Structures are given as C-alpha cells and as structure tokens.
Amino acid sequence: MKKIQDHYEVIVIGAGHAGIEAALAAARLGCRTLLATLSLDNLALMPCNPSIGGPAKGHLVREIDALGGQMGLAADKACLQMRLLNTGKGHAVHALRGQEDKAFYHTLMKETVEEQERLELKQLMIDRLIVEQGRVVGVEAESGELFGADCVILASGTYLRGAVICGQVRYECGPNGLRSARKLSASLQEAGVLLQRFKTGTPARLDAKSLDYAKMQIQEGDEEPRNFSFLSPALPRQQLPCWLTYTNEKTHKIVRDNLHLSGLFNGMVEGVGPRYCPSIESKLVRFASKERHQLFIEPEGRHTREMYVQGMSSSLPAQVQLEFLQTIPGLEHCRMMRAGYAIDYDCLDPLQLRPSLEHKSIEGLFSAGQSNGSSGYEEAAAQGLMAGINAARKLKGLPPCILRRDQAYIGVLIDDLVTKGTDEPYRMMTSRAEYRLLLRQDNADLRLTELGQRLGLVDEERYSLFTAKRTAVERALAMLAAINLSPDEETNAKLIALGSAPVKSGINMTELLRRKELSYQALAAAFSLPSLAPEVAEQAEIDIKYEGYIAKQKKEVERFLQLEDRLLPEDLDYKAIKELSSEAAEKLEKIRPRSLGQAGRISGVSPADVNVLLLTLEVRRRRQKEREDGV
C-alpha cells in the first residue's frame, strides 16, 4: 500500500472554468482544497471562442456572480469589448457578451486561485480515482503520488481520452495541443461511472496583420459601459472591434470538394457533436441552399495578433482550411496561425448525478462542466460553482443547495442535465427556461444574492450593494405610485412633447411609466423626478412595464412549486409500485428523482404516473402516521 502524500477535504480535477469555480467555492466555504491541473500555464483556458456571455450564457455569468463566483469579475477585467445583445426583444432576453483577452483572463484567474486561502494549486496528471466501498477516498497521480480526499470534483473538460482530428490526422491530445488524460477514464469506469463520447470543434486562428479590414464590416462595442459583475465599477474601457464577413460560392465549392477528407465525414470523429455549433462542413451539408454564411473575426487578446474566426469551425485538413478561408472577402491573403480541429472526449452520462451534482452510487464524487456533457465556459463555471458549494456542504453535514428552475438558469441547466440527460453537448438557451421573464440577467443579484449570503459566499460589500439596490428600487416604486398628475395643459404639453398621448383625467406616474414609449429618464426630465441610478431606474421600469406578464409567470411558478416541493423518499422502491407503467418504473428507478416535479420531467413518466406517485406518497404518509399513532 502506497503512502498517502497529503489529505484534502476537497480535490478538484481540472482547472478550467468549472474546476476553478468549484475549487474557489469549496475553499471559500472553509474546505482545505487541492486544485489539480495538467498544466499550470493554462488555467481557465478558453480553447475556443474568445468571448464570455451571450443569450442565456450572460445570464449564467450574472448568476454565478450574484452567488459569489469568480467568472464575472475576471470577464469584466479581461474584457476587450462589451455588447448588450437582443436589446429590441425584451428585458428578459437582453444578453451581455464580452470579447475576452484569453491570456489576461488566465492570468487573473491564476492569481485569484493562488491567492485563495485554503486552496492549493498543483500541476498533476490524475490517473486514478480511488474508491473504497462506494465512497471516494482519494486520487492517484501519474507521478505515483497519492492524495486522500473526502470529496473529489471531476472537472475534466474535454481532456478525458481527448483525441484531436484534423483532416486525415487523428492523435491523442487535449485542446490546444495540451496532453489528454488517458488513464482516468478507465479508472472511472472501473468505479462504476458510465461514460459517453462527445465531440466538439474549433475554427482556425489567423494572423491579424494578414487581414484586409476594408473588405469587412466593423463591429464595435457598446458605448455605454456595462459589466457582468454587480461588483465591477461601471467605467469606460478601451475596446477592440470585431469584424464581419461572409463565405461565398467559391468557399462552399472547396469545402464540398473536400468533404471526404473531413474527420466528420470520413469516420474519424467518434463523438456526437452539438447541433447548435456546427462545423462549416455540417452547415453546408445541412443547409445546402444557403448562399452565404456569416463569420466574425474576433481578437484573442490585447497582446497577440491571433484572430479567431467565429463560424468556421472545421476538421478539414489544414491546407484545405487555408484554401477556403482565402476565398472570403478580407481573408484573401490570410496567414493561418493555428488550424481548426475537432476533438473527441469522454464525459459522464449526467443521469448518474443527483441535482447536487454528486454521483448517485459513488459517495463524495461530484462532477461539473463538460465532463457532465455540457458545452460552454459559462455552463461549466455554473456547474463548478454548485459542485464546489455542495461538496463543502456535504462535508459540513448540510443539505445540498439545489437551485430550482424558477430561481435561476443554473437550476434549469442542472435540472435538465440530471433529469433528461443529454445526447449532445448541452448548451444553455433562454428558450429552455420556462420562467424566462422572471430569470432576467438584470435581476440576478436580486434573485440570488441573499441565497449566496446564506451559503457563505457573498461578502459584506456585495451584500450591502444588493440591499442598497433593493431598497432604492422599492423606494422608487413607492415614489412613482405617490405622484398623481392632473390632466391640465402643462401635463399634456409635456406628454405630447415626449411623443405620448395626452390625458383627459388625472393619471398616476406608475400608469404613465407603463406606456411603452415612456422611460423613467424621459419622465424624470419632464416632470422633475429625482434622478435614479440606471440599474435602479431599470428595475423600477421593468417592474412596472412587465407587471402583467410577471404576474402571469409567478402564477405558473406557483403551480410548478406544488410538485417541486414534494420530495420523493430516497428509499422508494419504484419497481414495487405496480400501478406505474413499466417504462416509468424503470426510468424512475434509474434516475431516482428528488421531487415529484423532477419525476414529471423525466421522459417516459406520464402525468398519470405522477399521480400514482402522488397517491403512493399519501398512502405511505398515512401508514407511517398510523404506525406512529399506534406506538
């Protein structure tokens, strides 16, 4: 028996977006934590797009931030360009997206991790998970070192048996030429973990000096400074532009002529890829009639000339990639610094996990991020945060923190993964959230800061900012409700000047603000209202303008909670409930949902089955009561 080198309360395998949030959360919650990464030079690596946020993903970042996570703060500091997308489609879907300086993001995160108390950072290739009697007890590194652990959080990204495919070439490798974790998969399987194989890909990187910007459309950042983090000061930043250009018939012909050389079509890619992030090969095959596809050229950092070619992910041979890129306006003379590639990797079937992200049959093993079949930095970070929180809570003997679908996108994400599973890399989208109008990115702090504080991750500064905002919004609403305008000439002249209809009878300021064309700012100027901080005015405006729809969704949530709050006993023997359909019994036995609500979301479990469970619970409850009364 080898000697244990050291013992930690929590060991995190992988220092990507999931691993970092997990390790920081665990350490901040008081656990002695080890963060193991196979390369200390690549913490918080962004191996694909140089951006964070966007629809649903920006929501996730804000939620992570409200709960005391790190992603938002780092993304604000490393930001090269910030844009608020979807501004014309309603507040619920406003989406903040930052172009990021990859190297700086890494530096910032590495510094944060290194400075974190109780957190140790080590370069280690973890080969083996040590499980004894269904409980994780430690890990073994390639070096032969053994580390004991009470909890292990797997955040292995795309490194598990990672294999890169570029045209006819396939080799074992992680992203960006990093090593792949070759042995850990087998050890996980031996411990009883079910794995599946997914695929993802990334486009080429071009030399900024070789591009003709005159032939592309410039995409500037927003003038108004915005941040992901509710802590970051709203200061103007020096922004870098992105560039828009399009493919054409020539591009398509080259891709089509070489399809047989693509890893995707020559059988070299083993994993299932995401539909929402198709390679240019897939786009041309699936949407053959589309005449052109757009692509964005995005900077990878302030101190590099590498440019990312968004929309042109490919696993065609490098020379073919260069050839088709050079048919595109602006890229005619481009020099390719890195070729695009596809990558295959092992990940867990997330149906094995509890909503706490702990493995159902291996106690103390948590998993987060791409190792759970998700895709995206933000999805990974969100799961990492929750896995870190829940590992720490487990060690303290506290119940897990499980965000519900009506509380956070994080809740939707994790619930989808552990309830429905996924057969392609899972990406968050706003349309997955049933209560989208309530889960806005502008109110993530109002939704979650209090919870973060109870969990122990929100510091005083964040908490007082939150309470100040909440109070200010309440005051603003009360102030508006107290102002009544008489239908006199002065009022109507002002309304007409604001492009709004005059009034015949007295009107309340709240009612006026309900009008689509009137903003708080406009009313404040015309009727000398006090000036409000922009985020306060925004909340008050949304509260008023969306009132009816918010009420509708709250009603839906009420219904939803009726089932969500009904927990299913862990020891329920579904096979013994003969009234369940056999498919439902089998699925329920496998997934063992936490609540009736979760049970109802499992495919194959019908509303009738849910009713059977509901009544079975009632029978159990009464039996138990009878027994107790009988004693």
Add this chain to the structure above:
Amino acid sequence: MTEKEKSRRNEKGDNIIEQDTISAVSTALGQGAVGIVRLSGPQALAVAEKLFRTPGGKTLQNFPPRRLTYGHIEDTDGTAVDEVLAVYMAAPRSYTGEAVVEFQCHGGTEALRKILALTYGAGARPAEPGEFTKRAFLNGRIELTQAEAVLASIAARSEAALKMAARQQKGELAACIRKWRQKLLDLIVHMEACIDYPEDDIEAVTYRQAGRVVAEVKQGLEELLSRARSGRLVQEGLPIAIVGRPNVGKSSLLNALLREERAIVSPIAGTTRDTIREQLLLAGVPLLLADTAGIRTTGDKVEQLGVERSLAALEQAQLVFCVLDIARELSAEDREVLAASAAKDRFIILNKADLPHVLKADEIKARCPAVAVLPFSATTGAGMEALEQALAAYVFGQEGRLSEGVYIQNGRQEALVRRACSSLREAGAAIAASLPYDCIEVDLREAAAALGAVSGQAVQAEVIDEIFARFCVGK
C-alpha cells in the same frame, strides 16, 4: 379555504396540492328530476357567490354551512337561469375535504349546462374525471383501507385513458389540433431562434407576420369550438338504449357495465318497469345508458307504460344495445325487438354466453345489420372487454359516425382549446401593442402547451392532472 387554514393544513402535512376550483355536474346526465352542480376548491364559495342570489338578497356566506338555502342562479346580465337549492360545506367537512358548494337544480340538461358554464365563467375549471375522488383521497376523506383500491383504479383507468389517447392521436381532431399547434410552433421556434441566436443570419419575425399567424390559429380554434359537438357529447352524452324482450338480461348488462347493482335484477320477467338511465364515461364521452323495460305486448298497465317509454328511449338513442339470449332460439318477441331497432346503429349482444350456445354470432351477423355482434355473459363478465373495445371503436374509431367533420370530444379538450384561444387573444393584443418578444412568447408558449396537452404531445410538468383516468364525475 382561507390562507390561515391553508397554512395550518400545511403544518399538519396535509395535502393541499390543488389550488384550482373545479366544477362539474355530479348527477347522472339526462333527464333526472334533480341535477347537482358541484364546485370544489378554495374558490368554491367565491365562485358560487357570483351566481347565486337569495330572495332576501343575502349571500351564501350568511347562512350556516351544510344547510340548504333556497335561491336562484343569475346569468351575467342578471336574468334568472334556474331556481336552485344551494348548500355550502366548509373545508375540511366535505366530500373532497375542500370547500364545496352544491347547487341542486332542475334536472333539465339545458339548465344544468348553463349553470355549469356560468361556474366556468366565474373562475372554476371543468373537473377531470375522477378529480373529486382524487381530491377526497389526498385530503384524507377516503380511508387508508380503501387507498389501494383507489390507486389500482387510478392505474387501470390511466392505462385505459392512455390507450384511448393513443387512439385519439390517430383521429381527425388530433390531426387538426396538431396542424394549428405546428403553425404556432413554427412561429415560436422562429422567434426563439432570433432570441437565442441574435447575431446569426436569421430573418427577423415582424409583428405583422406574428399577428397574422396568431389570428389564423385563433380563428381556426374558435371555429373548432363553435362546431364543437362537445356540447352534446360531453353535456348530453351519447344516448344508448338497452333493449330486448323481458328477462333477456338487460339490467344485468347495465350492472355489469357499471359494475354495481343499480337496476333491480330479478329472475321475474318485467322487473324493470321504467326506464333506468345511467351514465358511463368512455374517454370523456358520457354514455347515457337507458335500461328499458322489456319490449313486449302486455296486459299489465304499468308495464305497458314501461314498454312505451322503452320505445321512446329507443327512438332517442343514437346507439342501441339489442340484447338476445344466446341459449335460446329467437322468439317472436326477439324478432320484434330486432325489427324495432333495425334502423339504428346497434350492437347485438348475445347474453348468457356462459350457457350452451343455441344462437351463432356469425348467423346473426349475416341476418341482422349491426355495428357489432358480441357474445356476452353478465354472470361471468366474459365479453366485457370486447364490448368496451367495440364501443371505443364506435365512438372514436370510425370517422363521421358521431358527426360530420372534426369535433371536440370532451370537456378537458374543450377547456384546453379555450385556454389556448385565450392565450392567443392575449398574444394578439401583445403583438398589436408591439410588446417585446419575451412577453409575446409567454402567451404563445402557453397556447402551444395547451394545444399540446389536447393531443398528448407535450408533457408539461405543471399539467399533472392531465390524464387522470376515467372516474365517474362527482361520484
């Protein structure tokens, strides 16, 4: 139930899963002397107060609970609909354990239907079959010893309902709803794509375009509702007359169908002197079973009256169960019955199949036109399954039998289509006011979810009561 009561019940760990107030006619539909409309749920009293007026102008609340109060039901415009006796039972002292109000009305179908519709308008929703019983169970009003029986019955009925739903899937209504839902989904998907992929090359959805789709779907659904046979099918049911010569086992057949002793069964010919009406729910369609007195020439005056009524019931029926005795040759009376029902859609039921067969199903089939000829034993229950299958095939399987074109089959479907329409109305208003996509989507998704629930396509987590199997409503 007041908020206070609610929280108290919560602490006790009692079930308070239901927040909706439901209503249904809880007596057999048809021409009974008295019909009862039952409301159950937290808003039962509030809903009742909107409709019920006493001569003294007092509200129901002012009378002691569990006592009959005379008054009348008023329409929304103040016209009296019917004289009724109302009774309020406060939670938990009622059948369901919830607040319950019952209106005892005159038994005419028209008045009952109107009152029921008024309760919907006042905030109740149609009760699902078996829902009163389910609530009673969850609220501890049914003993634990009966729990298993309730559970088993739910499961069996769920299964039957699922099978029925699968059959309905193939029907014209399902196809029609699917078509409208698909149109809506196309719009939703387009808008969602624009939302989740704002920078992709996707043509924006214009308000005009969205408004057109919403208006078209809404109009389609409204037409469906206006053509709805549901009025007749759900509220009046499919009238079936059970006919046959005396003592051939008509009442036994009815009892076997209802699985309870309702009609008095005796071996003395002519026991059923009047027409007994019962209802049985088949996938939401109430089958109105009229057990007739035997049809025969008789000197007994009372029985003669019964015979006349039997003939009237036969006349009114849409489907006839013509019962013969398989153990005997056809008598003159049997032939009379066969002749009298020849013009009707009918099932010829060869009862007493447990005895040696004298009649042959094939021969009967060849000689007498019938939808189905079914051997059956009211004594052993043999042939019940085949009978139920034949009924289901008759109701759902053959297009155009019950109506021309597409019809809504039951209250649940109608309520869902109405919900979809109302969501679409709101979506239309939101579009007209150029509200942002995120708001419009709330209404559109609600409408699509409701339509999905009709054809069993989307299993929405919140629609837990969707397919609760077929309990007899209000029993």
